[in-house]
Amino acid sequence: MMSPSAGATMRACSSMNSRFGRWVVSLPPMLFLLLFFVAPSLIMVVASFRFPGEYGGLAPLVDQGQWQLTLETYRFFFSDFIYAEIFVKSFGVALATTLICILLAYPLAWLIARSPKRHQDVMVLLAVLPFASNFLIRVYAWMIILGPQAAVARAVNSLLGVFGFEPVTLLFSPFAVLVGMVYVHLPFMILPLYTNLAKHDPALLDAAQDLGANAWQRFWKVTWPLSLPGIYSGSVLVFIPVLGMFAIPDILGGTGDILIGNLIKEQFLGTRDWPFGATLSLMLTLVVLGLAGLAAWLARRGVRRHA
Amino acid sequence: MALLELRNLTRRFGDLAAVDNVSLSIESGEFVTLLGPSGCGKTTILRMIAGFDLPDAGEILLDGKNIADVPPEKRPLHTVFQSYALFPHMTVAENVAFPLRMARCDKPVIKTKVQEALESVHLWDRAHAYPHELSGGQKQRVALARSLVNRPRLLLLDEPLAALDAKLREEMQHELIDLQRDVGITFIFVTHAQDEALALSHRIAVMNQGRIEQFDEPSKIYGFPRNRFVADFIGNTSMMEVQVAEAAPTHLRLAVPGLGEIAAPPREGARAGRRGWFAVRPEQVRIGPAQDRELENHFCGKVRSFIYVGNVTTYTVELADGTPIEALLSNSAPGRARFFEVGDDVAVSWRHDAGVFLHE
Numbered sequence: 001m002m003s004p005s006a007g008a009t010m011r012a013c014s015s016m017n018s019r020f021g022r023w024v025v026s027l028p029p030m031l032f033l034l035l036f037f038v039a040p041s042l043i044m045v046v047a048s049f050r051f052p053g054e055y056g057g058l059a060p061l062v063d064q065g066q067w068q069l070t071l072e073t074y075r076f077f078f079s080d081f082i083y084a085e086i087f088v089k090s091f092g093v094a095l096a097t098t099l100i101c102i103l104l105a106y107p108l109a110w111l112i113a114r115s116p117k118r119h120q121d122v123m124v125l126l127a128v129l130p131f132a133s134n135f136l137i138r139v140y141a142w143m144i145i146l147g148p149q150a151a152v153a154r155a156v157n158s159l160l161g162v163f164g165f166e167p168v169t170l171l172f173s174p175f176a177v178l179v180g181m182v183y184v185h186l187p188f189m190i191l192p193l194y195t196n197l198a199k200h201d202p203a204l205l206d207a208a209q210d211l212g213a214n215a216w217q218r219f220w221k222v223t224w225p226l227s228l229p230g231i232y233s234g235s236v237l238v239f240i241p242v243l244g245m246f247a248i249p250d251i252l253g254g255t256g257d258i259l260i261g262n263l264i265k266e267q268f269l270g271t272r273d274w275p276f277g278a279t280l281s282l283m284l285t286l287v288v289l290g291l292a293g294l295a296a297w298l299a300r301r302g303v304r305r306h307a
Numbered sequence: 308m309a310l311l312e313l314r315n316l317t318r319r320f321g322d323l324a325a326v327d328n329v330s331l332s333i334e335s336g337e338f339v340t341l342l343g344p345s346g347c348g349k350t351t352i353l354r355m356i357a358g359f360d361l362p363d364a365g366e367i368l369l370d371g372k373n374i375a376d377v378p379p380e381k382r383p384l385h386t387v388f389q390s391y392a393l394f395p396h397m398t399v400a401e402n403v404a405f406p407l408r409m410a411r412c413d414k415p416v417i418k419t420k421v422q423e424a425l426e427s428v429h430l431w432d433r434a435h436a437y438p439h440e441l442s443g444g445q446k447q448r449v450a451l452a453r454s455l456v457n458r459p460r461l462l463l464l465d466e467p468l469a470a471l472d473a474k475l476r477e478e479m480q481h482e483l484i485d486l487q488r489d490v491g492i493t494f495i496f497v498t499h500a501q502d503e504a505l506a507l508s509h510r511i512a513v514m515n516q517g518r519i520e521q522f523d524e525p526s527k528i529y530g531f532p533r534n535r536f537v538a539d540f541i542g543n544t545s546m547m548e549v550q551v552a553e554a555a556p557t558h559l560r561l562a563v564p565g566l567g568e569i570a571a572p573p574r575e576g577a578r579a580g581r582r583g584w585f586a587v588r589p590e591q592v593r594i595g596p597a598q599d600r601e602l603e604n605h606f607c608g609k610v611r612s613f614i615y616v617g618n619v620t621t622y623t624v625e626l627a628d629g630t631p632i633e634a635l636l637s638n639s640a641p642g643r644a645r646f647f648e649v650g651d652d653v654a655v656s657w658r659h660d661a662g663v664f665l666h667e
Binding site for chain 1: 357359378380382388390392393394395405409453454457608
């Protein structure tokens, strides 16, 4: 039999151990984030207030004992309406992509969640299978699919011709950008939605039906509100990457289809105006953080209510 | 006319007949329990009445009309699910309002009816709570209020007390009895707990392997079980294999091989020479010192074991031929928890009109 004080000591030791253990476990990811997220972010913040270098890059931070900082890039950003326009357009594309992803992913996720348990894993695997091939290859594949010589474009144009419309080009258009965006991000909507829908208690639908709800009412009054947390997390996973995406508009979009991502990339690699690139990317980060906070708040409220 | 009538209802799952040619007639205002071990088909019957499952053969008549083609949402009856199935994203009041909203009632009507229903289960003060903020008993009462709010013709209850602890279960039993009496709606209750069935029901249908073994009032089921299964399933019973020695209109004489003869109350269809079983309840059996020979049916034996449960002690006495007989002794006098020890020589006896002869 242990004396009570010995027990207390051991408890104290084990609680110290577990606290120490928690530190040890969380240290590597914390260091990683500090080094590769917090530090670069701070560098970006500072960079947005600096002068551009003569041949690109950044001018020295301290010159002749003077701090070289300026608000010039911010003045520039707000002076021209075109940047706000590109922001709005990017948000439009991100919003449209998210909505289309919800529309496409919902029935699919529902189907997977309602399938027999032993089929579900295979179906989820199929949904994420595209990730097995390279992102750029998949996007380039769409260039071929949507190209003017491909069956899709010819079928669309011959159909338009029947009704007397002018032929259209599918590739290098906002439409192609949207198709690419939806295609690449769809699995990010399917997975959280499936996870959510699979958790629903089937007895709730029985109860709703028993209490007089038809199929439509069962969906809108029970399934839909309960799936909102899944929609929120899926939307975050789709909306935010789409907002910063530059590869897809580069490959599938026309010259006019510039989004924020392209604009930022252009500042760093094209015009080599690093401070302005940093400003743009900082603005994007702030907006995204704000939206993510809003989404997290919505989801948490949803989870609390739906727990 | 009966409110609900099941006619030759059959439901098969593969080769197994989960419900096997069941006929049952339930009157308006009754509290009927389907009682049986798990897998006996009681829940399948409930699901067929609710419309979630369809019979392979037979009919379900509600007010004399076959409801086979009526989908669950159109049947004038509700189910209280074992898991309660409260909508987690709705408040208590919204949950209770759900069937009214589905029936497109007017807002003021919904408001008063929801209040009425919640007051009847003493939960009006929790109207704005969410289900996860409620205790098990409260969830149960919300589920009841939700099912009763638009006055169904029939309420089906699928083991609704199974998830509650013993104390709460007893409380809810009282509440269910009161509620059913107050609202006057017919209840069909499914359970595998015989004490619940006996406490709650006007009539009990004891089920086994898809068939109804006996459909009767609780006291008849307990006192006059029709066969071995019913006697065994409801309450504790000691059983002996017997042969009828004499069948008089007033009594039976039963020969127990290796033990002698016992006197038993008369039973329809018991003729001399017939084999069967004699069943006697522990509370009918008296246990006393070995020399006690007051009653007609008495046997000597040894105490094999006993179980002390507080108010009573149940002794298992082994007779000369090894037959175990259970006897119940009340512990009404404090400090006298038990009178006998394991291994004591005792006599067990019961009145000549106690127990029952079973054909099968």
